[in-house]
Amino acid sequence: MKKEQFDFLLKSQPESPAQHYKLGVWYRSRGLAQEALHCFEKALSTEKNLSDFGKQAFDRYECLLEYGRLLRQLGRMELAITAFRECLARKRYATEALIEIGTMLHQSGTSDSEIRRQLTAIASELMEDDIFPIAETLWHLGAYSSALELYESHSLHADLNDIKQYRYILCLIYINRFKKALSLLLRKAMHPNDVLLVTAQHTVRAAEAINVCKWCLHGMNGGIGLSNLSRYEALETAKTAIALGKINEAWEMLPSPTAHEYNELIYTLYKQGYRELAASLIAQMEQLPLCDRSQISLDICFIAAEIEYDAGNYEKAAAIFEAIYGTDPNHSTARFGAASCYLQQTRKSLMARLESTIVGSEMFIKIERYLDNISRALQIMNITNWHTKWTPAQKRNHAANPGVLLH
Helix, strand or coil: CCHHHHHHHHHHHHHCCCHHHHHHHHHHHCCCCCCCCHHHHHHHHCCCCHHHHHHHHCHHHHHHHHHHHHHHHHHHHHHHHHHHHHHHHCCHHHHHHHHHHHHHHCCCCHHHHHHHHHHHHHHHHHCCCHHHHHHHEEEEEHHHHHHHHHHHHHCCCHHHHHHHHHHHHHHHHCCHHHHHHHHHHHHHHCCCEEEEEEECCCCCCHHHHHHHHHHHHHHHHHHCCCCCCCHHHHHHHHHHHHHCCHHHHHHCCCCCCHHHHHHHHHHHHHHCCCCHHHHHHCCCCCCCCCCCCCCHHHHHHHHHHHHHHHHCCHHHHHHHHHHHHHHHCCCCCHHHHHHHHHHHHHHHHHHHHHCCCCCCHHHHHHHHHHHHHHHHHHHHHHHCCCCCCHHHHHHHCCCCCCCHHHH
C-alpha cells in the first residue's frame, strides 16, 4: 500500500489503531524508525478509547511485540522489556516475547545459565506453566544445554508432544549425548522420513539423525559407520551433521567430496551460520563457478558475493552479483545485491566528501540529504530479504574457528 492510501484511510478513520499500526509497519520497513515508533504509540493509545467491539479489529499484543522489537533495535531496552512483559502477562506471543528478551540478554554477554535464570524469573512472575515456554525459548536461542536441563529436570520428556520430543532429542545430539538420543529415536520407532526439524532450507529427518548418532558413537572407531549408505545418503547425513553442530564429523563422512558435494557442504555451513568456515573454504577454491548454471553453483557464487559485501568489498561483490544474473537473468536476488553494492559505494564516496565539506554549508546539507535517501533506499532493498538471515541460534556459529576444517 502507498503512503497516500494510508493518509486517506487515516483521514476517514483518525482513531483507528489498526490503521496507525499498519502505517507504522510501513514506516519501519522503509527505515523510518522514529515515524514508525510514533505510529505504534498512537495505535496503542487510541486502542484504549475503543469499545470492546472496536478492539476486535486490532491486535494490541501484536503491536506491542513489534513496538518492543523496534525499541530494542533503537537501544531502548527497558521500554522494550516493558512491552514484552505485557505480552507475557496476557499469554500472547509469549514465546516470541521471551526470545526477544533472551536475545537482548545474550547480546549483552549474559551466560546461558543466567539467561535461563532471568527468563524463568520473568515467566514465573507473569505466567503459569512456565517450564516449556522457557525451554522452547532457550532452544530458539541455541542454548541447548540449558534447554535440555529444563526438559530433564521436570521428567516431562516422556509426555511431550512430537515437536517438543524432537527438540529434546535434538538437544541431546547438539550436546553430544548420542547414546541417549539414539535410544529415544529407535524406541519411538519413527519412520525414516519423519521430519524432526526444518532449518535453513535443510530438512533433518529421523534416518539422518540416527545415522549421525551411530557415526558419532561408532563410526570413527571402526564400528557401524556409514559403510552401507549410498553416496547420496552419506551427503544428506553429512549435511544433517552440520545442521546439528557436528562439523568435523560431517567432513569425515565425505573425506573426498566431489565438486558438487563440496559445494553442498559449504552451502549448508553458511546457511547454518558458519559464516567464517564457509568463507575460508570458498577462499581455497581455485575459482568461483560463475559460468555454471546449476543451482548449487549459483548459490556458492551468491554466498561469495555476500561475504565480500559484508566485508565492505562492494566492487568485488557487485562483480560477482553481475556475473550471477548474467548467467541466470532471472536471479532477482543477485540484482538486488548488486543494487545494494552500488548504493553502498555511493554512500562511501559521499561520506568521504562530507568529511572535507564545511559543516552547515549548502553542499554539506545537500550531501546529508543524499545520504539520508541512500539509507532509505538500502532499507527498502532489505525488505526484499535478498541477504541471508540467520536465527539467534545460527548467529552463534558466525565466528567458529576456520581452522577446524583445514587439512
